[in-house]
Amino acid sequence: MSEPGNLDLLSDDQFRERFRAWLAANYPAELRQDSHRPFRRLRGDAAVAWLRRVQEAGWRAPAWPREYGGMGLSFRKQLIYHEELEHAGVARIIDLGETQLGPTLIQCGSEAQKAHYLPRILSCEDVWCQGYSEPGAGSDLASLRTSAVREGDEFVVNGQKIWTTHATDSTHIFTLVRTGKFAKKQQGISFLLIDLQSPGITVRPIVNLAGEDEFCEVFFDKVRVPASQLVGEIDQGWTVAKALLGYERIWIGSPALAGKALELAHTLVRELGLSGDAGVTDRLAQLAADLHDYRLLYAEICDAVADGGKPGPEVSMLKVYASELLHRLTEFNQEVAAESGGIVGDTRIGGALTDLHWQLMMARPVTIFAGANEIQRDILAKTVLGLPAEAAAKSQIKN
Template identity: 50%
Template sequence: MAIDYNAMPEAEFRTMLRDFIRAECTPNLLFQGRRVRWKEIEPWTRKLAAKGWLAPAWPVEHGGMGLGAEKLVAYHDEIDNAGVSRGLEMGVVMIGMLLLKFGTPEQKAHYLPRILSCEDLWCQGYSEPNSGSDLASLRTQAVLDGDHWVINGQKIWTTLAQDCTDIFMLVRTDPDAPKQKGISFLLARMDTPGITVRPIRTLAGEEEFCEVFFDNVRVPRENIVGRANEGWSMAKALLGFERITIGSPKVAQVALLRLADLGRRVGAFDDPAFVETYTRLQLDVLDHVTVYERFAAVLKKGGDLGAEVSILKIWITEVYQRITEYTLEVAQEYGAVSGPSRIGGGEVDPLGFFWLSRPATIYAGSSEIQRNILSKAVLGLG
């Protein structure tokens, strides 16, 4: 019989996860200064899958853990506290959730087990050149031709597309409709003829994301999720829980731990200037934790989060960047070294952490876009 994790006392649930991470997650995946590739994280992902813990938010009848909001927060807390790298999670957190909500019985039966068995690895094809923040202006087109959709266009910033077997994408299916109205949600195998993947090298020298080109790509008609031209509202409906996880204090808390560790190694705690800056950053994180806990309490009681939740992502990603910038300064000459350096008897990668923090104010809604939301929907300006 499946374990009812929601009935478990929270402390026991957290200990169970912590013990598992300690026993099974290898050090090369902990506190990494870069986004890891599938081959590196595959063994850990398969261990989670074998345990039935790969999809914490999915219902039990579909192979998930069926966690309610409280345990879901605890699950993510434990993974983040341990510093475990993010895997290829788009299958579980995005398309899996979408199919659970809007997929046909056939789509659920086909795709969900393949996500859980790690047979299918999904990437997200939303952004295009000139359509990022203003995503609804996207131009990749799909036209129905008999039993197939024919796709032409280009996606960009597709995280780890080169490691994936499948892509879910937003495409324009009615060019004459108002821009949010003519968009549909399509699925495609990455090995379909006409798809070309070109990795993009980041500032850190990693091939973390890709351009994906579609040249007369034919996918079966049934590869649409939901109804044609209703893709935009479905994509928005996916935001739910993600709105709080992207504002989690964890990234900044981990960065602060790293800064403290480095500070101890180089004797910086004897320097009042360091102590002052460190304390200010620590208080900035603690302020955030207080606000985050208020939002989390609303979720735990089954409530919905309003537009004001945008403050979480703005605040924490900007503090995160201030911490990693200051870490570079404290690391002195090591701050310019690419890859881990031995500092004070241990390995530290200050530059890796700096690079990792840079895109945080861009993805999942940039700081400017989040500020627009706050000013319009919360403050009633403009």
């Protein structure tokens, strides 16, 4: 089965069956996630090799319109697509070219930019990272200071980005830069596409708490970028960058990781002989109930979008709840494992082989990236609950 065929003619159940069969036949068993390794990721050459196989078989870019090389799936079929990736244990890939830049170019890019970059994203000829956060401009992204000054047909870029995920594995970066000064700091920001091989760029990896170099610093020293690499209008990059944040938070808010962490929790309690410990089982039951409630909330929001609604500020609830539940689950798993929970690297607990320290450390930044949870609570307080700014600020202090 090499081509998915005309998906428009398939029912949701038929689509699920066909994609599940293709994954079962094509995804390498040795790279699968399971309850013991729930956060496995692919990056670098392994990620590119898998994505190229997906592209060759016609299963790439479910959200892109067919005219741009995507699958053109309805939102409901996109949900099924992601559910089947999780069901098959496909390791997570941070593919910002497909999930962020591609849709941004489709919506805001020039025809020349679409014709050049979209096919190269799908073929993995170009691998993209995101240059948003800076020292002093993370959650308060509008305070960024990396500058781009127009000189003839080029921009000259100077500054620094930080927490740039997988920059060492990337060939290009899409980034926000300061091109003008206005009273409102969201103005005067532009969206640029930059080749990471350009003279004047230095990429420096940052080792995280789990011992991985997935984050990086990116330095720009008089980097010359063709003006044709500007996406959208000059000084209007804030609007470009916000275009897809709602959908991003829906996918980030998936309960899948928490679900796998809960499966591991049940395994640990069983393997450690703690099923008769009322304190342990009460905590486990509370976590299971919280995940059940969250799945219902997630399904409700996804159903509303599938029925034609647009993601609103309420999707911030998904990111907050999912990330903090993941915190609590990984903490529970490490605590019930007692001394085994402090081991760095794989450890065997009964019949389970797992790395609890790595999972705990990888779960920590989830409440920070894609907008810190404190910022998400502020958004919810102002735009969903309708609280005045002063009351919203007090709610942040209490939390």
